[in-house]
Amino acid sequence: MKSNIEAFLDIVKERNGNEPEFLQAVEEVAETVIPYIVKHDIYYGKNILLRMVEPERLISFRVSWVDDSGEIQVNRGYRIQMNSAIGPYKGGLRFHPTVNASILKFLAFEQVFKNSLTTLPMGGGKGGSDFDPKGKSDNEIMRFCHAFMSELFRHIGPNTDVPAGDIGVGAREIGFLFGMYKKLNNEFTGVLTGKGLSWGGSLIRPEATGYGNVYFAQKMLETKGDSIEGKTVVVSGSGNVAQYAAEKVLHLGGKVVTLSDSSGYIYDEEGIDEDKLSFVMTLKNVKRGRISEYLEKYPNAKFVGNKTPWGVKCDIALPCATQNELHEDDANTLIKNGCICVSEGANMPSTKEAIAVFHKAKILFAPGKASNAGGVATSGLEMTQNSLRFKWTREEVDNKLKDIMSDIHKSCLEYGKDDDGYIDYVRGANIAGFVKVADAMLAQGVV
Numbered sequence: 001m002k003s004n005i006e007a008f009l010d011i012v013k014e015r016n017g018n019e020p021e022f023l024q025a026v027e028e029v030a031e032t033v034i035p036y037i038v039k040h041d042i043y044y045g046k047n048i049l050l051r052m053v054e055p056e057r058l059i060s061f062r063v064s065w066v067d068d069s070g071e072i073q074v075n076r077g078y079r080i081q082m083n084s085a086i087g088p089y090k091g092g093l094r095f096h097p098t099v100n101a102s103i104l105k106f107l108a109f110e111q112v113f114k115n116s117l118t119t120l121p122m123g124g125g126k127g128g129s130d131f132d133p134k135g136k137s138d139n140e141i142m143r144f145c146h147a148f149m150s151e152l153f154r155h156i157g158p159n160t161d162v163p164a165g166d167i168g169v170g171a172r173e174i175g176f177l178f179g180m181y182k183k184l185n186n187e188f189t190g191v192l193t194g195k196g197l198s199w200g201g202s203l204i205r206p207e208a209t210g211y212g213n214v215y216f217a218q219k220m221l222e223t224k225g226d227s228i229e230g231k232t233v234v235v236s237g238s239g240n241v242a243q244y245a246a247e248k249v250l251h252l253g254g255k256v257v258t259l260s261d262s263s264g265y266i267y268d269e270e271g272i273d274e275d276k277l278s279f280v281m282t283l284k285n286v287k288r289g290r291i292s293e294y295l296e297k298y299p300n301a302k303f304v305g306n307k308t309p310w311g312v313k314c315d316i317a318l319p320c321a322t323q324n325e326l327h328e329d330d331a332n333t334l335i336k337n338g339c340i341c342v343s344e345g346a347n348m349p350s351t352k353e354a355i356a357v358f359h360k361a362k363i364l365f366a367p368g369k370a371s372n373a374g375g376v377a378t379s380g381l382e383m384t385q386n387s388l389r390f391k392w393t394r395e396e397v398d399n400k401l402k403d404i405m406s407d408i409h410k411s412c413l414e415y416g417k418d419d420d421g422y423i424d425y426v427r428g429a430n431i432a433g434f435v436k437v438a439d440a441m442l443a444q445g446v447v
């Protein structure tokens, strides 16, 4: 078995040697999926995983725009169209200075499995730019988004590729991107998700990733006869996913004690209640401030600069900021402090070594491709509403989201249960995601 996995990874490394994040994501999948392929003749010997690690199309383009001082700026834009076996490419756009082909390929690869798990007909893709939105004026953001879409528009469409938001791309950016797409194509269509409510957006889409993550954590806890109620929860990040994960924890009776951004974390021992969270939402979404400014309003809290919050004692940890933000030593500290459940809101926030620590300690651990799939699932529901030219109520969408998270949990149980009853959600999610895409690829032949 080892040699099958090693032989496969050698080929992938040779082709993508300078893409560490992509290799990390592929390795995690290969280690759980190849043993399954080997035992199942319908997949064995068809190079199916080798086909899945090669993007169907990788688009890279120049984005030139003029800043407020009249200087011409040049950024690089990307769209990775990874796999369209079960539906149009679907996945977010990330605007962050660290964006490169490796990060987008890892995200696009994960997205294929995640979208498959949602039970909805969506292929996988991802895109973005090394553009840094921090410190830019609204006009600069608009000019950049318009320039970005003036190239991307020719590669996407409601039946081809439907991008959404991710880090640095929220409601404001989706608006600017949609405006330019509509102008260039002269058509009002559901080509992006995360749209505003008055122009095709879905209720619950902004909340969906964070809410879905907490619904998933609740499902995991139920397998132990436990729940979120009364639990102390450490959350990283303070963006879209973190904000709504924190909100749902509060709804379910838990206590959130941390939030963070790339400059450090705040620790509020008394708990971040609804009023405090509403302050954070205004601070981050409207004023575009830093999380340390929380202390100006709530001086009893602490700010710890340049650190992640994993040293804070908690029952549940929800990493909701970015990839590789939770390392082996952090995982050991969480376990030592009594943490019983880690549910990833971000994509690949835990390193491979950290996941091994969680598995060894046999705590509940959900990989992002399962636990944060609520966002893209609700994007799928937005696409459905756009096609139907109809709008579901908040309650209807929320109930569908809960059902989807519950179905994803069931799929993980189907493929992830160990002999001793421990649930390996990583294996469960990888195999369940793989089977549906692989079956579609086999049915469609070698294309």
Ligand code: NDP
Pocket: 165, 166, 167, 168, 169, 170, 209, 237, 238, 239, 240, 241, 242, 260, 261, 262, 263, 320, 321, 322, 323, 325, 345, 346, 347, 372, 373, 375, 376
């Ligand atoms: P936002 O841009 O809204 O927020 C990102 C948060 O993470 C900010 O607090 C940001 O801090 C912090 N962050 C970003 N980069 C780093 C870094 N290198 N180190 C420390 N902190 C960092 O993004 P989202 O909330 O939308 O996304 C968060 C994660 O969730 C990402 O991994 C994304 O891929 C994933 N995700 C998002 C979905 C969605 O629907 N939005 C769906 C599924 C997954 P700062 O402001 O200082 O940069």
